[in-house]
Amino acid sequence: MTSKGQVTIPVIVRRKLNLQPGDELLFDLGPEGEVKVRALKRKRLTELYASLPAKRPYPGKAEVREGVAAGLARQILGKGKET
Secondary structure (H helix, E strand, C coil): CCCCCCCCCCHHHHHHCCCCCCCEEEEEECCCCCEEEEEECCCCHHHHCCCCCCCCCCCCHHHHHHHHHHHHHHHHHHHHHHC
C-alpha cells in the first residue's frame, strides 16, 4: 500500500475479475478483520438503453431544449421579482 492508501491489484487478479479502467471495487469488512473485495463493473450508456419504460414519447431535441430554456427563464424571472 502506498502512503496515499492506494493499492496495486496484481495483473492475475485484474484479469480474473476482468477489471477495466473505470470499474470500482467494493471492500466489505467482516467482523473478524477479513476483507472481501467485489468488482462493480461500470455500465456503458448503451447497456442502459431501454432499461426504464418510456412513459411518454420523446418530443425531439429541439423541443426539449426549448422547454429547458423556458424553465430557466421562469426561474430567473421569478428570482428577479422576489428581490
